[in-house]
Amino acid sequence: MADDDLRVPLDALPVHDPFVLPVAHDGTYRLYQGVAGDPAGVEVRHSRDLRTWSAPRRVFSVPDGAWADPTCSPWAPEVHEWRGRYHLMTTLHQPATALPLVRQGGTEFRLQSADARWRLDPAARGTVVAVADDPDGPFALVDPTGPVPPADFMTLDGTLVTDRDGDPWMVYAHEWVQLLDGTVEAVPLQPDLSRAAGAPVHLFRGSEASWQSERTPGATALAPYVTDGPQLRRLPGGALACLWSSYRAQGAEYVQTWALSRSGDLTGPWEQREVLVGGDAGHGMLFDTFDGRTALVLHRGMGSPTVRAEFHEVHLTPEEVAVRPWEW
Template identity: 85%
Template sequence: MADDDLQVPLDALPVHDPFVLPVAHDGTYRLYQGVAGDPAGVEVRHSRDLRTWSAPRRVFSVPDGCWADPSCSPWAPEVHAWGGRYHLLTTLHQPAAGLPPARQGGTTFLLRSDESRWRLDPAARGTVVAVADDPDGPFTLVDPTGPVPPAEFMTLDGTLALDRDGRPWLVYAHEWVQLLDGTVEAVPLRPDLSAAAGDPVHLFRGSEASWQADRTPRATALAPYVTDGPQLRRLPGGALACLWSSYRGGGTEYVQTWALSRSGDLTGPWEQREVLVGGGAGHGMLFETFEGRTALVLHRGMGTPTVRAEFHEVDVSPDSLAVRPWRW
């Protein structure tokens, strides 16, 4: 990447679901984004300082003939180095393939929203894996026939996590649209991440967040128990943290929160912790800068023309995450 390729300042760059990959061999950060198009796909931008970013480059396109609609923009792309290759995880969609409506006991719920932009009838959605030999792709879809989680589940935002024995898992959010009370779940993966290697396990529910205790649902509000954007981080001493996002205040305030597995086991038990960042910010992930700082990147202003990435510095201890302002 040449210096004159750096063109776009961070505060001018629309960003949803940010994922930053530091690549040590060239001292450059990658920022991956889902994009619309014909077909839709994933783009990457480069930066050396996290402040100014290059023009985008397409690294993955939703292929014709796969289970997903190639016109629907992927959600929450992220790239992980694993087994000598780079693995792209992203959520694809097939709105034409309906799934059964939300049910609780013997009652079927037909969900509606005050905001017409929200599609609330369940339809096929799930995380896929694509592979490449380079973080700049091109990435090739491993399995064009379906997502990694069960196809009858409406899922999103899959991320790679390792258990205490170093085995890979896909951790994802199971949509509140299908469950009413959204969950975070995990499914074991084959060693090459090509497919699931067992049945999903339940980690926790959106309603378990301690700050949801005073929540009074309204008939016209979004369901209160959204789960979104899980990301895992091993803490010093072995405990496991799970970042995730939801809504509070009647479904109006998007927030970044987290949970802690003190045992270090992926299956928990999970203890819900405080909101880390509020005010309409969330879907965050942690990474280490080249200077050795722990950074939290998330987006603020989701669904608006001014959605932007936002950085915070994080102090990490054996049982806590403390967020403070980013120092440029």
């Protein structure tokens, strides 16, 4: 890729669920994004400075004959290098496959959006794995028959993490639409990341967020507790941080928050920490820049025409994730 191919400034680029992969062998950052179409898929853009990005290039398309609807845009694509190959994890959808409605005790719930324009019935959704020999693809879906988490779970935003023994896991969010109180869960993976290697384990619930006590549900409405965008990072000394996002202020403000496993174990126990970035910003991930900084990239303005990626510098200590202004 030549430098003169870089032509889209960051502030002009709509971005949801940003994931940046630094590729050392060519000194270039990759930004992956889900795109609509028939078929829908995933595109990548390149940058050398994080400020200006290349035109997009398609690296994955939802294949015909798979369990997912090929016209539904993938969510939250991310790419990880693992054992010499590149693995794309992204969330696919099949709205035509209904899942059981939410039940608590003998009560069955039908959820709808706050403005009552549509119902939020559970339907098939989950993260898949596709593989390629190059971070620019093309990526081939490993298992066309279903997602990695259980197919009867409505899940999203799967990401790769290794435990203390170096074994791979997928950590994902389990939708509040199916649970009311969304969760973050983990499932062990086969060594080649092709499929689950065991049963899921529970990590924590959305209602456990330290700041959720600010929220008081209305008399006629349940307060949904959203879990979104888990991303994990080992801290200096071995503790494990989990970035995740949710809503506060009666669902009106999307925020970037985090949790800490002081033991360093994926199974916790997890201690919920403060909001890192608020004001309708979240779904962040951490990466190390080529100039030696740790960056948090997230999006601000979700669902709006002005949604954009936003960078923050991060300082990591054995027990803290401290966010600072980004200096270009």
